[in-house]
Amino acid sequence: MRLLLVSYFFEHEFGGAELVARTTRNLLKDELGWNVPVVCFEDGPSHQSGELLRLPIPLALRFNQQWFKRFVLFLNNPLFDWWIRRKMLRLLRDMSPPEGVHCQDLNALLVADALAKVYGVPLILTLHEPVPKRVSPGILPAPVAFVLNAFMGLRDNSVRQALARCHTVMCVSEFVRERVRSCLNSPAAGPVLDLVHPPIEEYLIANAAKSFSARENNGPARLLFLGRMTAEKGLDLLMDALPLLNSAFEISILGFDGPIESRVRALADKDSRISLLRSVPHTVVADLIRKHDVVCCPSVVEEACPKTVAEARMLGRRIVTTDRGGIPEIIRGYSRSFVVELDGKTRDQRVTSLAAKLEEAIEAGPPPPFSTAEKQVENKFIARFGPDPLVKAFSEVHGRIKRASLRGD
Numbered sequence: 001m002r003l004l005l006v007s008y009f010f011e012h013e014f015g016g017a018e019l020v021a022r023t024t025r026n027l028l029k030d031e032l033g034w035n036v037p038v039v040c041f042e043d044g045p046s047h048q049s050g051e052l053l054r055l056p057i058p059l060a061l062r063f064n065q066q067w068f069k070r071f072v073l074f075l076n077n078p079l080f081d082w083w084i085r086r087k088m089l090r091l092l093r094d095m096s097p098p099e100g101v102h103c104q105d106l107n108a109l110l111v112a113d114a115l116a117k118v119y120g121v122p123l124i125l126t127l128h129e130p131v132p133k134r135v136s137p138g139i140l141p142a143p144v145a146f147v148l149n150a151f152m153g154l155r156d157n158s159v160r161q162a163l164a165r166c167h168t169v170m171c172v173s174e175f176v177r178e179r180v181r182s183c184l185n186s187p188a189a190g191p192v193l194d195l196v197h198p199p200i201e202e203y204l205i206a207n208a209a210k211s212f213s214a215r216e217n218n219g220p221a222r223l224l225f226l227g228r229m230t231a232e233k234g235l236d237l238l239m240d241a242l243p244l245l246n247s248a249f250e251i252s253i254l255g256f257d258g259p260i261e262s263r264v265r266a267l268a269d270k271d272s273r274i275s276l277l278r279s280v281p282h283t284v285v286a287d288l289i290r291k292h293d294v295v296c297c298p299s300v301v302e303e304a305c306p307k308t309v310a311e312a313r314m315l316g317r318r319i320v321t322t323d324r325g326g327i328p329e330i331i332r333g334y335s336r337s338f339v340v341e342l343d344g345k346t347r348d349q350r351v352t353s354l355a356a357k358l359e360e361a362i363e364a365g366p367p368p369p370f371s372t373a374e375k376q377v378e379n380k381f382i383a384r385f386g387p388d389p390l391v392k393a394f395s396e397v398h399g400r401i402k403r404a405s406l407r408g409d
Helices: 016-032 066-075 078-092 106-119 142-165 174-183 202-207 235-244 261-270 282-290 307-314 327-331 347-363 372-385 388-407
Strands: 003-007 038-042 047-049 052-056 100-103 123-127 168-171 192-195 221-228 249-256 274-276 294-297 318-322 337-340
Touching: 003 016, 003 106, 016 307, 016 388, 100 106, 106 123, 106 142, 123 142, 142 174, 168 174, 168 388, 174 192, 192 388, 202 282, 202 307, 221 235, 221 282, 221 347, 235 249, 235 261, 235 347, 249 261, 261 274, 282 307, 294 307, 294 347, 307 318, 307 327, 307 372, 318 327, 318 347, 327 337, 337 347, 372 388
Parallel strands: 003 038, 003 100, 038 052, 100 123, 123 168, 168 192, 221 249, 221 294, 249 274, 294 318, 318 337
Antiparallel strands: 047 052
8 A cells, every 4th residue: 555644744853742653653664564655844955866855844843842843733724735745846856646645743634635635545543642622721931832722723624524524534542532532523424433552662671671761769860751852741840840859869950942941951961860861762762761750741731742752651660640631641650750730830839749649650760571461461452563563554554545436435
């Protein structure tokens, strides 16, 4: 099958969705033998190289202000969609037409939907976030958030119609699937809603069997934060919770650029217990996680299925996280998780609760190897987040498309 993959970002190391896009393409090519050309939007001039078509992102997205980047990206305005479609179709004329379009990013859904209609082929969407899409209060400057949410509200109907036209929506968590059902006017007549967790890479699965030792029992606890330096990831709460800890600790922060980066760097300059790590290839993240006792994922927004939490569980770390979005699905049945309940709490109460859970995780000591009973539970978890379910899901999608074609649907 020739499947055109559309993703806002693909080549660069941005976050979990981009990593899933690359992993998905490799699995479809290697396991199913599919031809998967890619269209993405990233910095740099337009270019077409083999099966990769890169369109330059708008000039506004190249500004350094993170909130402005996000504003323009999430706005997904009609003029931008029109400009992208026009430029994309011109560049795609020399490529063989696909048998299907696979959208890996909700921001690119309307563009992917237009391409599917132009080619007259089914649209498959992998949904990494809940719908309808909104920015939580406090994540961006209030005036920006207000305008952004107003514009996104105007786009809800277009997104809902595009969702309804999808052949299949692969939801990365049950939380996302329920949100899609509530968004569709007629769920029964809409797309097939598959539950397909984002696949964890093979090298991480292999690392799950390695040694668990992270520190000596009498040494300071080693904490780790992985993610963007934004308030939505809860990093500001974490920074405020650290001074409340009575236990000895060291914390490593591996974060992408974000609005609170300057504050984090200032704190790191004053406190030797806080270390900022340079960006590292994702292939060494497993080793980085294994060197720490506690992985901190204090997200305050409704995350669909954060890979960091899944990776930390797979590697047997203690996890301090929140009860937002699809996170409870990942840590269900995991005795090494410490969950902060956020609803109904002020910011100060959230900081205090986070500090208390960090203390509990530290006092539990270095994580030991899994017991026999734990291994049985974790093997089932690895099976859910391994590559096989994704490959099987796409095979079934291909079968449904072929059967519909034979029926003349």
